[in-house]
Amino acid sequence: MNENDKLEILKDILFDDGHKFEEKISKRVKNLEQTLNQKKKFSDKVDPLITQQLNEFKESIPSTLGPVITATLKQEIKHHKDDVVDALYPVLGKMVKKYVAQEMQLLQEKIDNQLGFLKRWKLKINSIFSGKNEEELVLDQLAVAKIEQVLLIEKDSGILKASFSKSKTIDEEMVSGMLTAIKSFVEDAFNQRSQNLESIEYELYQIHLQSFATHYMAIVISGNYTTSSKDKLQDVIFNFYNSFMAMNLDLVFETDTTNKPIETVSKPRIERELKKYFGNAKI
Amino acid sequence: MQKSKKVVVLGHFGVGKTSLIRRFVTNSFSDNYKVTIGVHITKKVVEISNENTISLILWDLEGTDKLDTIRNAYLLGTHGLVFVFDVTRPSTFEHLNNDLDIVRSKVPNTPLIIVGNKSDLVDLAELDVLFKKNSLSVDFVTSAKTGETVDDLFLKMATLLNEDA
Numbered sequence: 001m002n003e004n005d006k007l008e009i010l011k012d013i014l015f016d017d018g019h020k021f022e023e024k025i026s027k028r029v030k031n032l033e034q035t036l037n038q039k040k041k042f043s044d045k046v047d048p049l050i051t052q053q054l055n056e057f058k059e060s061i062p063s064t065l066g067p068v069i070t071a072t073l074k075q076e077i078k079h080h081k082d083d084v085v086d087a088l089y090p091v092l093g094k095m096v097k098k099y100v101a102q103e104m105q106l107l108q109e110k111i112d113n114q115l116g117f118l119k120r121w122k123l124k125i126n127s128i129f130s131g132k133n134e135e136e137l138v139l140d141q142l143a144v145a146k147i148e149q150v151l152l153i154e155k156d157s158g159i160l161k162a163s164f165s166k167s168k169t170i171d172e173e174m175v176s177g178m179l180t181a182i183k184s185f186v187e188d189a190f191n192q193r194s195q196n197l198e199s200i201e202y203e204l205y206q207i208h209l210q211s212f213a214t215h216y217m218a219i220v221i222s223g224n225y226t227t228s229s230k231d232k233l234q235d236v237i238f239n240f241y242n243s244f245m246a247m248n249l250d251l252v253f254e255t256d257t258t259n260k261p262i263e264t265v266s267k268p269r270i271e272r273e274l275k276k277y278f279g280n281a282k283i
Numbered sequence: 284m285q286k287s288k289k290v291v292v293l294g295h296f297g298v299g300k301t302s303l304i305r306r307f308v309t310n311s312f313s314d315n316y317k318v319t320i321g322v323h324i325t326k327k328v329v330e331i332s333n334e335n336t337i338s339l340i341l342w343d344l345e346g347t348d349k350l351d352t353i354r355n356a357y358l359l360g361t362h363g364l365v366f367v368f369d370v371t372r373p374s375t376f377e378h379l380n381n382d383l384d385i386v387r388s389k390v391p392n393t394p395l396i397i398v399g400n401k402s403d404l405v406d407l408a409e410l411d412v413l414f415k416k417n418s419l420s421v422d423f424v425t426s427a428k429t430g431e432t433v434d435d436l437f438l439k440m441a442t443l444l445n446e447d448a
Contacts, residue, residue: 157289157360158324159340173287177324177340184356185321 111138145229148205149220150278151176152251152270161215161251162270164278179218183209210237215251221283232283240277244270285328287338288444289360290437293353293386294367295375296346299400302427303367304343307437312428319345322357329441337441348374350385363394363440370399370410370424379419394443398436402426 077084123134130137149165151172158180160173183197196211206225210217217237221229245251248265292300301319306312308327323343330336344357366386368376376399386395399419402410403426414421423436 154360157340157362159287159289159360171326173338173340174324174326177289177326177342181322181324181342181357184359185354188354188356 111135143224145221145223145225145233145283147219147233147278147281147283148222149218150274151179151218151220152274153180153216153218155180155211155214155216162267162274164271164274176218179207179209183216208233210234212241212245213252215245219278229283233281236277236281236283240273244273244277285336285338286445287340288362288441289340289342290363290365290440290444291342291344291358291361291390292365292367293344293350294346295348295369295372298346298367298369298372298375299427300346300367301343303365303398303400303425303433303436304341306427306430306433308341310430312430319343321345327437329438331438331441331445335445337445339437339441339444350382353389355389358390361390361393363396363444364390365396365398365436365440367398367400369401370413371401371404376419377417379417394440396422396436396440396443398423398425400425400427402431403428 120134123137126132126137127134148167149163149172151163152161153159153176154161158177160176163172165172179200182200186197187195196209196216198209200207200209204222206221208219208221208225208230210219219233219237221233250264251270292304294300296318297316301317301323302312304325308325322345325341325343326338327341328336328338342357342361344353347353364386366383368379370376379397383395383397397420399410399414399421402424407424410424413419422439423432425432425436427433
């Protein structure tokens, strides 16, 4: 074996595996190249479809998932009321706070407007005499008691005889019946038929009840209904009674207990009189 | 001018007073039984003849087995009475005459209509026999569920009150 043979053997030993390794790497590189090319082709085809599907899904969310979400929410609220309250409280609290702040600002603006130059002097004088500060006096003016509705009702039956209202929003005949039922119940329950229920408070309204022999009046008042307002209102009521009601026998006497012929007063006439007395009354 | 009249509907517990009124006023019926507490007031305008209407203010009193315990205050100024019993429950009509005497003594000289309700639950022929056997004089046999003769009953009351006025 000469030097050349030895060199050939050494070459075989050293480079045979290397050749195989080189082939393997080349194969893998080809595979990778192929995969990448295929993916790109696939992506080019599939991507627009996916985008389209996503858009359609987005559009159909309200109709497909809406009812499910609503039902789930309803169930969650029903079963975990406390948790829902805890979660909503800060949000609602902020909203309410913001609303109140806005309303207070509006009120402040109103007060500022009221405090014009001349009015301010008038208020200052009133403030000195009444002992109240100017803002309090303005607030009193803003929350002045107003007559919203007047019902003249038959005491026993609860039948509405006549009414006056600035805005008719309720069924007055049913309200008259219900007021009479409440009145009758309270007076009967306390065994005090000789005494009368005088007022009912309903949220922002106060219902003043004034009883007469056969009829009673229910006056719905909004605003700040003070003792002074009550006094003024009673003056208006008694003025109405003395000047109009007392002159009409069927409004004052029991039909079956009087021998006098009963004068029937028409509903439109009573309503005209109610408007006359209560329409512009300041209390 | 349209007249308004107070009509009180009374009777024992669960005879269907509220359902009768509901059928008449809103033409509806519900199987859910809710006890009336105190009194419930509703209204319906009834046309008796052309341009002749009457407003019925219906006082639905809570049911009671002892009619003498009804608050007199609720009966004051009543123009008409409707006494209702349940045709399927003898306890609501076996003392009918006695019950009616109590009602008449509380509200004398007032039109009174006697009504047997829940007719949809019994055979009408059997009902006739039952009334004869118990010497009951009944003005209307109604069903608040089907609406049978409910309107007739209140129209009758409206007519009586119109004549009375």
